[in-house]
Amino acid sequence: MDLRFACQPGCTKCCDQDGYVYLSEEDVRQAAKFVEMSPAAFEARYIYRTRHQRRFRKPRDKQCPFLESNGCSIHPAKPTQCRTFPFWPEIVERRDTWLRTARYCPGIGKGELIQIGSAMEIAEEQRRAYPELYK
Ligand code: SF4
DSSP, rough: OOOOOOTTTOOOOOGGSSSOOOOOOOHHHHHHHHOOOOHHHHHHEEEOOSSSSEEOOOOOOOOOOOTETTEETTTTGGOHHHTTTOOOOOHHHHHHHHHHTTTTTTTEEEOOOOOOHHHHHHHHHHHHHOGGGGG
16 A cells, blocks of 8 residues: 655644653653653643553643644654554554545555555554553
8 A cells, every 4th residue: 555644833732632742751751851740740740641651641631641732742752652643453454444644644544655564663663662551
């Protein structure tokens, strides 16, 4: 299948989808540093921790505490899953999920052709960051 993708300026549709933003330990370190907090203070304020995973606590009116009307307020330090979207294994490895994701992501089908090898490398990065999600 042809993989074309170019994120569209001003769009935040992926950030508005129902779901959780999971964070690896490194994601927490990077985001905490970006907002000038210690990882422990950042976790206490923003993270919900289960036995195996960490995710952002969801504000009542949006999916992510760092999503503002003009986009991601921690963009340079955003979590791996936000950076790797839409090249998540469950999306990129199946034509039907890639096409279904294109219904809300206007960047799919635009821009340069992405080499399948590059897309799979990004998918692997996603798998490595969240081993519990891909057991
Ligand atoms: S939905 Fe697609 S185009 Fe829009 S911000 Fe997310 S990745 Fe970019």
